[in-house]
Amino acid sequence: MATRSRVLLGLLALLAQAGCAWAAPRTLAVFDFELIDTSLEGATNGPRADEAARLASTSDRLRRRLTESGEFALVDMAAIAAEAHGSNLQACGGCDAALARRAGAELAITGTVQKVSNLILNMSIYIREADTGHRIAAMTADMRGNTDESWSRTLDWLVRNRLLAPGGLQ
Numbered sequence: 227m228a229t230r231s232r233v234l235l236g237l238l239a240l241l242a243q244a245g246c247a248w249a250a251p252r253t254l255a256v257f258d259f260e261l262i263d264t265s266l267e268g269a270t271n272g273p274r275a276d277e278a279a280r281l282a283s284t285s286d287r288l289r290r291r292l293t294e295s296g297e298f299a300l301v302d303m304a305a306i307a308a309e310a311h312g313s314n315l316q317a318c319g320g321c322d323a324a325l326a327r328r329a330g331a332e333l334a335i336t337g338t339v340q341k342v343s344n345l346i347l348n349m350s351i352y353i354r355e356a357d358t359g360h361r362i363a364a365m366t367a368d369m370r371g372n373t374d375e376s377w378s379r380t381l382d383w384l385v386r387n388r389l390l391a392p393g394g395l396q
Contacts, residue, residue, distance in 0.1 A: 255326035
C-alpha cells in the first residue's frame with residue numbers, strides 16, 4: 227500500500243511540474259478592434275464602411291482563432307458591450323481590464339489598426355491582466371494594402387507567430 231501511494235504521489239508531482247494538460251482554459255475578454263485613422267483620406271472623407279466591416283471581421287477572426295486553439299475560453303461580453311463600444315479602449319486608462327474583470331475574464335485583449343494611408347497600415351494586439359491592469363504582452367505587424375486579404379493575413383500571422391507561439395500567452 228505504501229508503494230502505491232508513493233507511485234501516485236510521484237505521478238502527481240510529475241504532472242504538477244509539467245503543467246497539467248487538464249487545466250481549464252484561460253478566460254478572455256476579446257474587445258473589437260479599433261481604427262486609428264491618421265490618413266489624409268480619413269481626415270477628408272471620414273469613416274469608410276469597408277474598413278468598419280474589416281474591423282468587425284478581424285475581431286471575429288481573432289476570437290475564432292483563440293477559441294480553436296483550445297487554450298482559451300471567451301467570456302460573454304453582452305453586459306459590457308455598450309460601454310466598451312463607447313470607450314476609446316487604447317486611451318481610457320485601463321478601462322479594458324476593468325471591463326474584462328466585470329465580465330469574469332482573466333485577460334483583456336484589445337487591438338488596433340493604424341491607417342497611415344491605403345498602402346501603409348499597422349495592426350497591434352494588446353493583452354492585459356484583468357485583475358491588475360498590467361500589460362503582459364503587445365504585438366504588432368505592418369501590412370501593405372487596405373484589403374480584406376491583407377488584414378486577415380496580418381491577423382493570422384500575429385496569432386500564429388506571436389500570440390499562440392511558445393512564450394506568447396500560454
